[in-house]
Amino acid sequence: xxxxxxxxxxxxxxxxxxxxxxxxxxxxxxxxxxxxxxxxxxxxxxxxxxxxxxxxxxxxxxxxxxxxxxxxxxxxxxxxxxxxxxxxxxxxxxxxxxxxxxxxxxxxxxxxxxxxxxxxxxxxxxxxxxxxxxxxxxxxxxxxxxxxxxxxxxxxxxxxxxxxxxxxxxxxxxxxxxxxxxxxxxxxxxxxxxxxxxxxxxxxxxxxxxxxxxxxxxxxxxxxxxxxxxxxxxxxxxxxxxxxxxxxxxxxxxxxxxxxxxxxxxxxxxxxxxxxxxxxxxxxxxxxxxxxxxxxxxxxxxxxxxxxxxxxxxxxxxxxxxxxxxxxxxxxxxxx
Amino acid sequence: xxxxxxxxxxxxxxxxxxxxxxxxxxxxxxxxxxxxxxxxxxxxxxxxxxxxxxxxxxxxxxxxxxxxxxxxxxxxxxxxxxxxxxxxxxxxxxxxxxxxxxxxxxxxxxxxxxxxxxxxxxxxxxxxxxxxxxxxxxxxxxxxxxxxxxxxxxxxxxxxxxxxxxxxxxxxxxxxxxxxxxxxxxxxxxxxxxxxxxxxxxxxxxxxxxxxxxxxxxxxxxxxxxxxxxxxxxxxxxxxxxxxxxxxxxxxxxxxxxxxxxxxxxxxxxxxxxxxxxxxxxxxxxxxxxxxxxxxxxxxxxxxxxxxxxxxxxxxxxxxxxxxxxxxxxxxxxxx
DNA sequence: CTGTTAGCGCGTTCAG
DNA sequence: CTGAACGCGCTAACAG
Numbered sequence: 001x002x003x004x005x006x007x008x009x010x011x012x013x014x015x016x017x018x019x020x021x022x023x024x025x026x027x028x029x030x031x032x033x034x035x036x037x038x039x040x041x042x043x044x045x046x047x048x049x050x051x052x053x054x055x056x057x058x059x060x061x062x063x064x065x066x067x068x069x070x071x072x073x074x075x076x077x078x079x080x081x082x083x084x085x086x087x088x089x090x091x092x093x094x095x096x097x098x099x100x101x102x103x104x105x106x107x108x109x110x111x112x113x114x115x116x117x118x119x120x121x122x123x124x125x126x127x128x129x130x131x132x133x134x135x136x137x138x139x140x141x142x143x144x145x146x147x148x149x150x151x152x153x154x155x156x157x158x159x160x161x162x163x164x165x166x167x168x169x170x171x172x173x174x175x176x177x178x179x180x181x182x183x184x185x186x187x188x189x190x191x192x193x194x195x196x197x198x199x200x201x202x203x204x205x206x207x208x209x210x211x212x213x214x215x216x217x218x219x220x221x222x223x224x225x226x227x228x229x230x231x232x233x234x235x236x237x238x239x240x241x242x243x244x245x246x247x248x249x250x251x252x253x254x255x256x257x258x259x260x261x262x263x264x265x266x267x268x269x270x271x272x273x274x275x276x277x278x279x280x281x282x283x284x285x286x287x288x289x290x291x292x293x294x295x296x297x298x299x300x301x302x303x304x305x306x307x308x309x310x311x312x313x314x315x316x317x318x319x320x321x322x323x324x325x326x327x328x329x330x331x332x333x334x335x336x
Numbered sequence: 337x338x339x340x341x342x343x344x345x346x347x348x349x350x351x352x353x354x355x356x357x358x359x360x361x362x363x364x365x366x367x368x369x370x371x372x373x374x375x376x377x378x379x380x381x382x383x384x385x386x387x388x389x390x391x392x393x394x395x396x397x398x399x400x401x402x403x404x405x406x407x408x409x410x411x412x413x414x415x416x417x418x419x420x421x422x423x424x425x426x427x428x429x430x431x432x433x434x435x436x437x438x439x440x441x442x443x444x445x446x447x448x449x450x451x452x453x454x455x456x457x458x459x460x461x462x463x464x465x466x467x468x469x470x471x472x473x474x475x476x477x478x479x480x481x482x483x484x485x486x487x488x489x490x491x492x493x494x495x496x497x498x499x500x501x502x503x504x505x506x507x508x509x510x511x512x513x514x515x516x517x518x519x520x521x522x523x524x525x526x527x528x529x530x531x532x533x534x535x536x537x538x539x540x541x542x543x544x545x546x547x548x549x550x551x552x553x554x555x556x557x558x559x560x561x562x563x564x565x566x567x568x569x570x571x572x573x574x575x576x577x578x579x580x581x582x583x584x585x586x587x588x589x590x591x592x593x594x595x596x597x598x599x600x601x602x603x604x605x606x607x608x609x610x611x612x613x614x615x616x617x618x619x620x621x622x623x624x625x626x627x628x629x630x631x632x633x634x635x636x637x638x639x640x641x642x643x644x645x646x647x648x649x650x651x652x653x654x655x656x657x658x659x660x661x662x663x664x665x666x667x668x669x670x671x672x
Numbered sequence: 673c674t675g676t677t678a679g680c681g682c683g684t685t686c687a688g
Numbered sequence: 689c690t691g692a693a694c695g696c697g698c699t700a701a702c703a704g
Binding site for chain 1: 348391393394395396397398399400401404406407408415416417418419421422423425426429430433436438439440441442443454457458459460461462483484485563564565568590591594595597598616617619620621622
């Protein structure tokens with residue numbers, strides 16, 4: 001127990017050890033393992049026996065080294081602790097797993113510097129592909145990935161002119177779509193509640209698009225923290241002229257809804273409320289939340305497939321646009 | 337563009353190439369990279385220049401192979417698409433990252449066979465540690481990990497007599513604690529809503545513990561799907577004698593709460609409602625959800641630290657018990 | 673069918 | 689301070 005540095009993987013049997021006890025060469029053991037049909041049944045069994053006896057387990061690193069493959073893909077997300085990213089990663093992992101790839105995840109906290117650092121770690125552990133969130137990244141990230149000859153894909157965004165392939169949706173259009181729903185219901189005075197734009201390019205795109213709405217639609221923007229508390233705080237006091245609230249995230253919408261309920265306000269009777277994301281829970285709220293549905297799981301599957309296809313067949317990764325749509329539910333109503 | 341199998345990592349510069357253009361040996365390049373202080377400033381700069389010129393990037397696999405280390409830890413969770421596991425993984429990743437380890441995640445869908453398969457994949461990619469959820473696993477999992485000499489730790493459970501170290505809480509005690517809160521409020525007729533016990537040993541433990549409660553407390557158990565819909569379905573019709581509902585997951589509690597609201601029932605006036613987990617959202621609901629708080633983030637940090645300490649110093653992994661406690665909020669009230 | 677011979681790319685002795 | 693040599697564990701080629 002006093003072995004300091006070598007307490008781990010002490011004297012693990014190698015393929016040579018197995019060969020020795022089986023009375024064959026290492027190459028034969030390798031063959032017995034990888035192409036059993038090319039080995040006589042007799043020796044195969046001696047090898048199997050020897051493997052059991054020595055407790056041999058193949059060294060994955062050596063295998064990876066010689067094949068040059070790790071079957072590992074890395075994903076960088078702002079946080080794991082948000083339903084949207086979990087759903088994305090869940091789909092990503094499921095699909096990668098189908099294709100026999102592993103998923104390494106790293107969280108960036110929305111900090112580009114952290115992102116670069118973590119990307120470098122992923123690269124230096126041998127990921128064969130890198131999936132990032134959003135479009136704004138340090139140039140260094142692109143450079144590193146390119147030098148490592150590792151494909152890089154951006155998600156949660158569709159922007160065909162970007163420097164890297166994007167798999168996602170058009171955030172600007174989605175925001176307008178959402179707003180249009182409220183406008184179509186007759187609302188002209190709308191509060192837009194959103195998270196920090198400084199650290200989130202998706203939010204910024206959505207806000208920018210809304211700012212470009214026709215001037216007859218009065219929009220007032222409220223930036224708050226991207227959590228339930230933030231959503232609640234944003235509605236504690238607001239212009240009574242506002243007849244509808246558009247939250248650029250369902251988390252904010254839920255925070256707002258619960259606070260409104262606590263304040264005794266009726267949704268949608270007193271005010272229409274709309275979210276953005278369409279989390280699992282949104283459809284089950286009372287009232288069910290009208291929201292902009294984002295095809296998150298699909299995005300995860302597509303990203304996985306794009307990377308795998310590149311890795312397996314060399315197919316260049318193409319940007320793909322997924323369509324966001326309004327999920328009309330009970331939290332929005334025509335202006336009385 | 338017609339290179340089928342070798343389109344990837346084509347002719348990447350090696351440490352030898354760098355040495356050649358720098359006019360030094362590969363060993364010197366290696367030193368310049370890993371122990372710069374042992375190289376003269378002059379050569380160091382020539383090496384740096386040569387690296388830039390060749391676009392050299394170290395081969396992570398070769399490095400891993402010679403050092404025998406991947407700095408990678410694997411986590412197996414039933415799903416990523418649930419706030420509890422995301423929070424756990426978020427904390428896990430954050431802490432591992434601090435210690436310069438990477439996190440590979442695999443989802444098992446609560447299927448032990450899948451778990452074994454995925455564990456094997458993780459092992460065969462070289463993870464140095466394995467973190468699993470819950471206590472019931474195929475024996476094969478234990479065997480594989482042991483043979484690969486990879487530490488294995490179970491979470492979401494504390495059970496000092498288990499075959500592997502456990503980092504988590506006492507599910508039975510926690511369930512009783514939760515129930516006791518309702519009992520202390522005077523409730524004697526309680527509906528217990530829970531997810532499938534067949535695929536979830538934590539749930540089973542909680543249910544079992546509740547079944548052992550004193551007989552003067554009338555408990556009726558309702559098993560449903562572990563999602564918002566399931567929570568809602570479970571309350572659409574129930575014995576009017578029931579004065580309190582204990583959900584063994586906040587997701588179920590939320591599903592129940594929203595459905596009750598839709599049914600026009602008042603919580604806690606008409607019925608007390610209690611959850612289990614304490615998700616981020618729970619404190620912000622209207623009414624704020626009384627729930628059994630589980631120290632999930634702490635569990636992630638502790639698991640990461642235990643594995644790292646083992647990997648770095650050989651410190652054996654000890655089971656650690658984290659304490660769950662009732663978070664009393666507004667959704668429960670004394671029996672009228 | 674099986675053994676022998678070469679590496680894979682890098683770190684790490686050991687001499688100089 | 690630097691270079692030559694060796695080894696990590698395994699697979700792929702080539703003989704036999």
